Amino acid sequence: MKRILVTGGTHGIGEALVRQARKAGHEVVFTGRNEQRLARVAAETGAHGIRADVSVPDDNARTVEFAVQRLGAIEVLVNNAAYGYGDPVGEIDVEAMKRLFDTNVFGLVDLTNRVVPHMKRQGGGDIVNVASTSGMKGHAHGTAYAGSKWALRGISQCWQAELRPHDIRVVCICPSEVQTGWGGGEPGTNPKKLFADDIAGAILGCLSMHARGFIPEFAVFATNPF
Numbered sequence: 001m002k003r004i005l006v007t008g009g010t011h012g013i014g015e016a017l018v019r020q021a022r023k024a025g026h027e028v029v030f031t032g033r034n035e036q037r038l039a040r041v042a043a044e045t046g047a048h049g050i051r052a053d054v055s056v057p058d059d060n061a062r063t064v065e066f067a068v069q070r071l072g073a074i075e076v077l078v079n080n081a082a083y084g085y086g087d088p089v090g091e092i093d094v095e096a097m098k099r100l101f102d103t104n105v106f107g108l109v110d111l112t113n114r115v116v117p118h119m120k121r122q123g124g125g126d127i128v129n130v131a132s133t134s135g136m137k138g139h140a141h142g143t144a145y146a147g148s149k150w151a152l153r154g155i156s157q158c159w160q161a162e163l164r165p166h167d168i169r170v171v172c173i174c175p176s177e178v179q180t181g182w183g184g185g186e187p188g189t190n191p192k193k194l195f196a197d198d199i200a201g202a203i204l205g206c207l208s209m210h211a212r213g214f215i216p217e218f219a220v221f222a223t224n225p226f
């Protein structure tokens with residue numbers, strides 16, 4: 001049994017992870033901003049939901065306090081919450097890009113900054129950063145989103161260098177397209193493309209590895225979506 005904090009557990013990959021982790025017997029705290037979805041996932045899984053926006057430092061302070069109080073410790077932090085914004089260069093709304101970085105990068109760093117001292121004190125832990133294949137290869141209209149995920153991959157490498165001596169594993173996972181309804185649409189149902197459950201399973205799989213080893217980074221692609 002692990003004690004897990006997941007950001008953005010009200011939808012998509014985060015929700016699938018909360019559900020799978022609970023089924024596997026883990027204790028889970030998860031965040032999100034949508035009150036109704038938060039209450040539904042909490043009621044259906046027995047995980048503890050807290051309404052919190054990862055881009056707001058006070059919310060991150062409350063989240064860590066809540067997780068430590070409910071779980072007794074945070075053994076695993078999954079930095080999953082993020083969103084997309086894309087415009088071509090020449091038309092980029094820089095304020096929109098800054099807001100995206102507030103969630104996808106600065107908020108994630110702020111939350112992790114608050115969790116790492118707990119992990120150091122308890123002598124270890126796991127941090128999973130959900131990046132993207134957009135952070136491995138740039139693409140048109142990707143300045144803000146792909147830029148945030150490239151940043152996350154670099155940040156993950158810095159944390160690996162700093163935290164391995166503290167027995168804290170940092171894993172960076174880069175999914176390709178996942179049919180979550182990302183951006184407000186209906187979740188896709190193409191059986192040949194990736195589902196949120198595939199990524200949740202991959203995250204739990206790498207966490208199940210003996211603590212002497214870890215997977216620094218991996219991408220997940222659909223085998224044959226063509």
Ligand SMILES: NC(=O)c1ccc[n+]([C@@H]2O[C@H](COP(=O)([O-])OP(=O)(O)OC[C@H]3O[C@@H](n4cnc5c(N)ncnc54)[C@H](OP(=O)(O)O)[C@@H]3O)[C@@H](O)[C@H]2O)c1
Nearest residue numbers: 008010011012013032033034053054081082132177178180
């Ligand atoms: N779907 C893809 O194709 C794909 C591919 C590669 C990587 N990813 C990455 O996978 C992760 C999850 O994506 P997804 O497709 O599952 O997205 P999603 O279905 O849109 O779910 C995003 C989750 O994050 C939460 N969230 C967003 N902004 C937040 C904030 N400021 N504070 C707290 N929670 C916030 C949302 O909850 P609330 O609305 O309740 O706040 C929701 O629970 C992201 O990091 C994304 O970049 C996705």
